[in-house]
Amino acid sequence: MLLGAAAIALFGGAQAVAQTSISPPNNAGVTSPREAFPVEPGSDYYLANYSAYEAYLKKIATQSDRMKLVDIGKSAEGRTQWMAIVSSPENLAKMDQYRGIAQRLAKAEGLTDEQAHQLANEGKAVVWIDAGLHATEVITAQSQIHVLYRMLTYNDAETKRILDNVIILFGHDNPDGMQLVADWYMQKADEKKREYNYIPRLYQKYIGHDNNRDSFMAQMPETENVNRQLFRVWYPQIIFNQHQTGPAGMVVFVPPFRDPFNYNYDPLLVTELDEVGATIHSRLIGEGKPGSGMRSAANYSTWHNGMERSISYFHNSIGLLTEIIGGPTPQKIPLIPDTQLPKGDEPMPVAPGAWHQSQSLEYQWSMDRAVLDYAARNRERLLFNIYRMGANGIARGNRDSWTIEPNDIDALKEAAKARQAPSAASEPSYDPRQRNAVDPALYETVLHDPAKRDPRGYVIPLDAQRDLPTTITFLNTLIKTGVDVLRATQPFTAGGKTYPAGSFVVKTAQAYRPHVLDMFEPQNHPNNLEYPGGPPKAPYDITGYNLSYQMGIGYDRILEGFDGQFEKVPDLLTAPAGHVIGTGKAGWLLRHEANNNFILTNRLLKAGVKVAWLKEPTSAEGKQFGAGAVWVPASAAAQKIIATSTQQLGVDAYAVAARPSGAAMPLKPVRVGLVDQYGGVIPSGWIRWLLEQYEFPFKVVYPQELDAGKLNAKYDVLVFADETVPPSNDSPYRGRTPNQPKPEDIPAEFRSWLGVISDARTVPQLSAFAKAGGTIVTIGSANRLGPLLGAPVQPALVRMVNGKPAPLDTKEFYIPGALIRADVDPNQPLAYGVPDKVDMFFDHSQSFNIAAGSPTAKRVSWYSDAKPLRSGWAMGQEKLQGTTAIVDVDLGKGKLFVVGPEVTQRAQPYVTFKFLFNGLLYGPAEAAAR
CATH class of the missing domain: 3.40.50 (Rossmann fold)
Structure with a gap:
């Protein structure tokens, strides 16, 4: 077997690699990758595609009692997205029981610590290990084939311990991409000319690499399928998201990550994450596999919620990201002097030299085994700790609590400076460790300012929404990620205000409280500089993204405890059916504020129906319409489309007796x-x-x-x-x-x-x-x-260099993906339906x-504002x-x-x-x- 323990003898062409002593596999009737594929996955110049991978999964699922194969949904191009569940036969026979335990502990509702300990003792650790998210990062999917085979056939003590104590979810994130990239690579007969750098289109049908930025939104079907398994079905305590390519001059990046980490999630998550990362490094080094780096070895942080491994943090799961080198075409590890000196973040340098795909697969195997062995040995602790973090979230949501953000620390320092003299409680200390201490009384007055308490929940009344179907989409993004959304069955009072039945409620007293806060509250990214007075240190991805602002949701933050007759929304919502209101025969008016009215407009135009925008505000049926209201003159064709589409799209059409006065802009079908x-x-x-x-x-x-x-x-x-x-x-x-x-x-x-x-x-x-x-x-x-x-x-936003405009220096102006408040003239056609103040996404924009x-x-x-930042990080924002x-x-x-x-x-x-x-x-x- 090409990738067996005896096969790897040389490392990088210059360095021997120690091998872990693992018992040879007992085939037990399971077809090996070597037998199943025309060339063994992991060989030079070969990539297996998804069709072959899928066929292999189906074959081995029938050959082993350690595996169940589950269809978790369809991809954007219609392929089946498979998940292989691997554990001992005894665990698989009680799979639903263990899944129920994982759910109860992750949601942490109605449990005492004693009950949680008992469930943790009974349960099995659940670990998600995926492959193929970024399809040109081919190592992960090729590796998964071998990892599955080994887990189904090895009978050594470690494997048995893992199978007895862990339920492993082997998922594939991007079937379409694996098929595209592998087929593209293999199309040339001359293997030395094979490459996948020039595939003609994105490797996810619509968004390519951004399939790993869709996690909190779950717009793509693959993301929704994965999120369902992670946060609504299986609730794994560890989510291992595998990537490529590794840092230059090294082999692989493994956590811990660099700062900043997002202040919304539980600190226990951070320490557990570092713990598992250290376990992986130790395993690699113990097996003589050098070249792993952490923290400063790469730019990865834990701030942004949009990635598969990072959304896990907001759900109390340990999210791992690794980035390894390699590929089917052999590569070389370059000699980079700074990587050759051992240091805390790069403890065991790797020698330069040739590198083959098979070597990367052996590293992947070691990393997977490290994570799985950790989970097996720490099964009860992992299960109890995910409960503990969830219970902490519920407790914090049920009492006055504060989330301390970077702006609060700035306010604390300013308050300390404003003191004319130190109080008796904070007399100067001669201990150099205390020289930056300030008056402890400021902790309560500044950091625990009652006005800055975290909300107990958010109320979203239907009548406060400019665009109700979009609000439903927003609520569905929460539901897709396991957040509990409630609906009032009776009127209720919260924060001194009465709300009608039908209002939606999202309480913060739930296990996924960090995710709730991150979606509703603006992000406050620290002012992260390379050094004091220096340029900004680029974040990993963006800094401000909360959906409540991006989607224009109308909601109230409730700071006091509240309750009412609420029912939990059981599954994804549909927008309430729209109606035709009024009995007029002249035609229909539609509001411009709802995005779904563009769908209705396009359907009307496609059918050849006349449609126009009114240039002036108007009214009908007691409703006010801003500039841009859609006017549809009466016709049989229009009536049929409006009657059907209003119900489907959740928008209302107002039947009026006469054409509204004022100028109109006739629309036309567009190409x-x-x-x-x-x-x-x-x-x-x-x-x-x-x-x-x-x-x-x-x-x-x-x-x-x-x-x-x-x-x-x-x-x-x-x-x-x-x-x-x-x-x-x-x-x-x-x-x-x-x-x-x-x-x-x-x-x-x-x-x-x-x-x-x-x-x-x-x-x-x-x-x-x-x-x-x-x-x-x-x-x-x-x-x-x-x-x-x-x-x-x-x-x-320019400076003049040699008489030509050039970008501003980042020390002068820097907005790396944030939400900025802008003024709008909604009476202009380009802005019809937009509020007069709106939050824009601004990412190094002009x-x-x-x-x-x-x-x-x-x-x-x-x-118009000197401080337009609403969410994220901005330096020099006054220049806008x-x-x-x-x-x-x-x-x-x-x-x-x-x-x-x-x-x-x-x-x-x-x-x-x-x-x-x-x-x-x-x-x-x-x-x-x-």
């Missing part, structure tokens, strides 16, 4: 071109998903088609997402320049996808398109096109200055004041919509989707009216 490029652009993929959800007709467009011109004959609108336009040298717009293959190196069917947006070839065609009546929407870094197209806008007196540019959204976020520009007969913030970021900021959706319909309507 949308969504710009992408070879390899796929993730922000474009998110927009693709949104356009499908909201039923906008569109076609994906590549640069060669743009460069060919005659665009008006095919498109009314072209959408350029963030990252679709490469940056120029020293450009004040961030972006990325794609690395693309030579045409002759890829199949002919994909060659038309090659190319990039260029100033010389593409911009003249875009200019001609707009001047002839086309609409162009640019978002984020794509706004570099604005000045090139002649728009009277210039980037505002802001703009409009040329004075320009007759062709209108300011749609802008920053007075600048413009979104601009509506006339270009000849057409339009350019310059949208600085990422208004569709990962399909999360529902409240700002309208800037895109409005632009898709408004631009063509305006052009048609000219």
Whole structure:
């Protein structure tokens, strides 16, 4: 067997590797990977695809009494997502009993410590180990094949201990990606020419690498399937999310992680996480497997909630991330001097030299065994501690409690400075360890300020929602992640206010309290600098993301204890059916605030029904409608669509007796071109998903088609997402320049996808398109096109270098993914339905200055506050004041919509989707009216 204990003799071509003494496997009738695949997975120049992996799972599931195979749902492309449950036959026979114990302990409801100890004694540890999330990180899926085989066939003492004490959930996160990447790699007969760096599209149908940023939102089916197992079915105490590639000059990154960690979760989680990480390092080093690093060896932190391993922290589960080197094409470990000196974060350096896929698989095996052996030896403690953390959350939610955030520490220091003299309780100490101490009385007055208590819960009344279907989507994101959502069956009083029956309630007295707080409360990221006075230390991913702001939810924070006649919502919600209100025969009015009304509008336009937007506010049936209300004149076709769609979509239509007065903007069916490029652009993929959800007709467009011109004959609108336009040298717009293959190196069917947006070839065609009546929407870094197209806008967040604008120094201005409050003019068509104050997602974005007196540019959204930060981290935020976020520009007969913030970021900021959706319909309507 290629990957057996005796097979690994040399390490890195220069260093012997000690092998753990593991008993040879007793096959016991289980087909080995070597027998099942045409080439053994883990061999050089070979990747097994998902079809072969799936077939192998089905085969061995029938051959071993240690494994049950479970279908956990379908992928985006319709493949079955399998989970292999591995344990002793005796445990599998009582699987539901042990799952019930894990659930009771994780939810921690109605248990005493004594009962929890008894359940922990009876239960089995549950560990999730996955593979394939990022499909080009191929080691994880190839490794899982061997790990499964070994766990089904090994009979050594450690394996038996693991099987007796642990239920292992082997999941696969991305079936579609494994199939795509493996097939692409294996297509060339000459194995030395095989590669997967140039796959033509994203390896998850819509979002590629961002499938590991979707965890708290669970928009993608694969994420929802995984979350269901983690937080609604199995409740594992350890969630091991395996990745690739490792740090340069090393083999693998293993926790502990660097700071900051998110202050919302239980501190016991942090210490357990470090404990398991240390166990993995010790196992590798004990087996003579050098090259593991931690903390400063990589940029990974535990702040952001959106990743599979990080959402676990907010659910009291130990989330592990490892990043290993390797691949089917042999690699070399480079010699990097700084990695050769042993230190705390890199205890055992690895020698440079050749590296093979099989070696990575042996490391994966050791890491999996370390985690599983830890779980087996600490079974009761893991089970009890997940209860303890859940019980802590329930207790904190039932009493006055405070979450101390970075801003509170700043306030404490300021309060201490304001004291004219130290009190008697805080006389100066000559102990140097106490020299930074302040008056302890400030603990209660500042850190435990009664006004800054954590809420006991949140009330979401239906009548306070601008967009009720979006609110239902928000509640479903909580339910998908195991949060308990309640619904009032009778009126109740909380915080001195009476709420009607039907209101939703989310209490913080629940085991998943950290996740509840993280979704409702704004993030307060610390001011994390490389050194005092130095540049900011880049966070891992983003810093501000709470969904209550991104989705525009109307809710009340209740600081006092409250109760009522509440029922737990048993499963995912559907929006209450909409209705046709009124008996008028002239037509129907729809509110512009609900995103789902764009679906209804698109259905009407597709059917050839007349639809218009009213330019002035109006009223009907006692309701006020802001500018942009949708007007649908009466017709049999419209009546049928409205009657069906209002019920499906949860929106109301108001039947009126006469056409509302005032000017209207007739809409027309639109032909949308969504710009992408070879390899796929993730922000474009998110927009693709949104356009499908909201039923906008569109076609994906590549640069060669743009460069060919005659665009008006095919498109009314072209959408350029963030990252679709490469940056120029020293450009004040961030972006990325794609690395693309030579045409002759890829199949002919994909060659038309090659190319990039260029100033010389593409911009003249875009200019001609707009001047002839086309609409162009640019978002984020794509706004570099604005000045090139002649728009009277210039980037505002710049400094002049050699007479040219360049990005601001990060010490001057730095907003790495945060929510920023902006002003909006909702009377402008591009902003119809948006509130006059809105939280924008801002990620290294640009802001703009409009040329004075320009007759062709209108300011749609802008920053009026010197401190617009609402959630996350911002340095130099005052530089935004007075600048413009979104601009509506006339270009000849057409339009350019310059949208600085990422208004569709990962399909999360529902409240700002309208800037895109409005632009898709408004631009063509305006052009048609000219």
